[in-house]
Amino acid sequence: xxxxxxxxxxxxxxxxxxxxxxxxxxxxxxxxxxxxxxxxxxxxxxxxxxxxxxxxxxxxxxxxxxxxxxxxxxxxxxxxxxxxxxxxxxxxxxxxxxxxxxxxxxxxxxxxxxxxxxxxxxxxxxxxxxxxxxxxxxxxxxxxxxxxxxxxxxxxxxxxxxxxxxxxxxxxxxxxxxxxxxxxxxxxxxxxxxxxxxxxxxxxxxxxxxxxxxxxxxxxxxxxxxxxxxxxxxxxxxxxxxxxxxxxxxxxxxxxxxxxxxxxxxxxxxxxxxxxxxxx
Amino acid sequence: xxxxxxxxxxxxxxxxxxxxxxxxxxxxxxxxxxxxxxxxxxxxxxxxxxxxxxxxxxxxxxxxxxxxxxxxxxxxxxxxxxxxxxxxxxxxxxxxxxxxxxxxxxxxxxxxxxxxxxxxxxxxxxxxxxxxxxxxxxxxxxxxxxxxxxxxxxxxxxxxxxxxxxxxxxxxxxxxxxxxxxxxxxxxxxxxxxxxxxxxxxxxxxxxxxxxxxxxxxxxxxxxxxxxxxxxxxxxxxxxxxxxxxxxxxxxxxxxxxxxxxxxxxxxxxxxxxxxxxxxxxxxxxxxxxxxxxxxxxxxxxxxxxxxxxxxxxxxxxxxxxxxxxxxxxxxxxxxxxxxxxxxxxxxxxxxxxxxxxxxxxxxxxxxxxxxxxxxxxxxxxxxxxxxxxxxxxxxxxxx
Numbered sequence: 183x184x185x186x187x188x189x190x191x192x193x194x195x196x197x198x199x200x201x202x203x204x205x206x207x208x209x210x211x212x213x214x215x216x217x218x219x220x221x222x223x224x225x226x227x228x229x230x231x232x233x234x235x236x237x238x239x240x241x242x243x244x245x246x247x248x249x250x251x252x253x254x255x256x257x258x259x260x261x262x263x264x265x266x267x268x269x270x271x272x273x274x275x276x277x278x279x280x281x282x283x284x285x286x287x288x289x290x291x292x293x294x295x296x297x298x299x300x301x302x303x304x305x306x307x308x309x310x311x312x313x314x315x316x317x318x319x320x321x322x323x324x325x326x327x328x329x330x331x332x333x334x335x336x337x338x339x340x341x342x343x344x345x346x347x348x349x350x351x352x353x354x355x356x357x358x359x360x361x362x363x364x365x366x367x368x369x370x371x372x373x374x375x376x377x378x379x380x381x382x383x384x385x386x387x388x389x390x391x392x393x394x395x396x397x398x399x400x401x402x403x404x405x406x407x408x409x410x411x412x413x414x415x416x417x418x419x420x421x422x423x424x425x426x427x428x429x430x431x432x433x434x435x436x437x438x439x440x441x442x443x444x445x446x447x448x449x450x451x452x453x454x455x456x457x458x459x460x461x462x
Numbered sequence: 463x464x465x466x467x468x469x470x471x472x473x474x475x476x477x478x479x480x481x482x483x484x485x486x487x488x489x490x491x492x493x494x495x496x497x498x499x500x501x502x503x504x505x506x507x508x509x510x511x512x513x514x515x516x517x518x519x520x521x522x523x524x525x526x527x528x529x530x531x532x533x534x535x536x537x538x539x540x541x542x543x544x545x546x547x548x549x550x551x552x553x554x555x556x557x558x559x560x561x562x563x564x565x566x567x568x569x570x571x572x573x574x575x576x577x578x579x580x581x582x583x584x585x586x587x588x589x590x591x592x593x594x595x596x597x598x599x600x601x602x603x604x605x606x607x608x609x610x611x612x613x614x615x616x617x618x619x620x621x622x623x624x625x626x627x628x629x630x631x632x633x634x635x636x637x638x639x640x641x642x643x644x645x646x647x648x649x650x651x652x653x654x655x656x657x658x659x660x661x662x663x664x665x666x667x668x669x670x671x672x673x674x675x676x677x678x679x680x681x682x683x684x685x686x687x688x689x690x691x692x693x694x695x696x697x698x699x700x701x702x703x704x705x706x707x708x709x710x711x712x713x714x715x716x717x718x719x720x721x722x723x724x725x726x727x728x729x730x731x732x733x734x735x736x737x738x739x740x741x742x743x744x745x746x747x748x749x750x751x752x753x754x755x756x757x758x759x760x761x762x763x764x765x766x767x768x769x770x771x772x773x774x775x776x777x778x779x780x781x782x783x784x785x786x787x788x789x790x791x792x793x794x795x796x797x798x799x800x801x802x803x804x805x806x807x808x809x810x811x812x813x814x815x816x817x818x819x820x821x822x823x824x825x826x827x828x829x830x831x832x833x834x835x836x837x838x839x840x841x842x843x844x845x846x847x848x849x850x851x852x853x854x855x856x857x858x859x860x861x862x
Contacts, residue, residue, distance in 0.1 A: 362582075364578055364580055364582040365584060367543055367576075367578070367582065368576065368578060368582040368583075368584070369595075370543055370570075371541055371543060371570065371574065371575075371576040371653075372570065372571065372575070372576070372595060372596040372599060372643075372647065373568070373569075373571035373574075373596070373599060373600070374599045375567060375599070378599045382584075382595075382598075382599070383584060386586045387584075387585070387586060
């Protein structure tokens with residue numbers, strides 16, 4: 183005795199919505215696509231133009247200045263291994279995508295995070311949205327990216343930004359809300375305007391927390407950039423993807439190890455930014 | 463000393479209700495209900511109820527009460543860190559609760575500087591930049607605010623520490639920075655919220671003393687919150703005693719000690735060390751007999767024997783104290799046929815001002831067996847303190 187409840191056409195609705203958006207805003211999406219592609223190309227070209235050894239030296243120097251000799255040596259060895267494996271170019275492509283996606287994500291996340299810290303109403307709205315963004319399986323974002331921006335790197339950036347943005351927003355909000363109440367009172371008592379309070383007290387004091395959020399964003403961006411190979415993004419993910427299709431576990435692991443090395447260098451380096459800021 | 467001063471702030475009928483239905487709570491208050499009943503009936507907390515007082519220009523007004531008495535709420539209502547529910551706060555003709563956001567900002571910048579219990583220094587700014595904060599947000603140019611902040615740091619004894627971070631300083635020094643930040647701002651009123659309560663007792667005493675000196679120098683109108691009666695009595699020109707959001711008594715430290723308004727105040731002052739509060743004025747007795755500077759030794763001897771004394775103060779006609787003559791010296795001078803007592807006058811006795819605390823007098827008794835002369839600022843003899851009188855005064859005030 184089956185009860186015949188009609189299936190809710192949720193998917194159809196979403197598709198309809200997406201179709202509408204694609205057609206209505208095609209000019210906008212094409213514009214975004216153009217600009218983003220330009221950004222990707224120029225950064226990629228710049229990094230490719232530098233000889234591998236010089237970039238390795240530069241990163242090692244940065245690690246040494248920001249953190250320790252150990253990190254500098256480790257980074258240099260790791261990056262040299264990637265070079266040696268012939269994965270330098272895909273690594274640079276992945277790095278480019280990570281850098282661009284992180285920049286875009288942070289530029290959007292900071293104001294949203296600040297707004298959520300100041301306004302309880304906005305906080306109540308955005309927190310469930312962030313939960314949604316973070317729990318939705320990452321690949322799903324790849325699908326609507328294609329009708330918007332076509333196959334390739336721009337779609338990868340789009341999906342990556344959405345996937346990696348939540349921690350930057352959350353940590354910004356958290357950081358600002360964690361500023362001790364007494365300091366806010368002090369700022370108010372002396373007659374600070376809202377923006378003075380933000381710039382002179384709240385943001386500087388929440389910087390370590392915000393940097394932790396950006397570190398998370400970078401890590402998520404890297405993982406998404408690899409997955410985005412499925413929709414034609416270049417880079418290390420693409421090497422893994424090729425290895426899957428050709429059933430060559432050796433190649434797959436080589437590319438995978440390169441991802442791990444890149445992740446470790448990025449993670450340690452951004453953590454050291456955070457620590458030096460804190461120590462000041 | 464405060465009668466001639468003009469009024470700086472007038473607070474009239476100030477009330478604060480914490481909760482969503484303040485009107486309801488105030489209605490019940492007007493029907494004569496107290497805080498606990500109002501809380502029970504409406505769920506609203508009556509933080510302050512119908513507070514009225516004046517703050518005089520240049521005075522150090524202490525608002526004191528136990529935790530929950532509403533003192534922190536009261537000080538925060540003054541600059542609207544907490545919004546008052548009803549009432550007027552008038553400073554230089556402006557009614558603070560009626561100001562819009564922009565006017566409030568200006569009012570806070572012009573009139574109020576605040577010092578906080580836990581210092582509330584900005585940890586990411588140097589000592590110098592902390593002291594500059596108030597000026598910086600007002601848009602004072604760099605050179606001027608650097609100078610003013612430096613001056614303020616000097617006032618509190620922190621020159622040389624400009625480039626340190628707050629975390630490098632001890633608690634007492636941090637609060638000096640807090641004080642400098644408030645002073646640099648050059649506002650007309652200083653609000654101090656339990657400013658010394660987080661400091662250990664010795665440093666606290668020092669800070670109180672320094673505040674008094676500073677206050678004496680700068681004549682800045684200061685409202686000081688504390689839960690410590692000793693502190694209130696030590697620094698306050700006047701004290702407002704607060705209980706359950708209502709004023710119990712307003713008066714000078716002496717008013718409060720000698721005429722406690724009710725049981726609550728009386729219980730409060732029970733624990734006070736009276737020897738620090740009572741002064742020479744309380745224990746002194748009138749001088750029974752004095753000699754004149756032009757008296758001869760025989761006259762002096764007669765006055766001594768008439769009054770049963772073994773020494774006598776010598777004063778001018780205007781009662782300016784010149785010195786002391788001992789009986790045996792007068793006797794010797796009379797035998798030697800001297801006509802004047804000037805040669806046997808001596809200064810070998812303690813003298814104090816009328817405001818000298820009693821506990822300082824004890825030490826003087828230990829050194830000398832002589833009574834202590836109490837003189838005013840023109841060295842006129844006001845009275846004399848003997849050891850027994852000090853003890854009697856202490857015993858008496860302990861019973862009150």
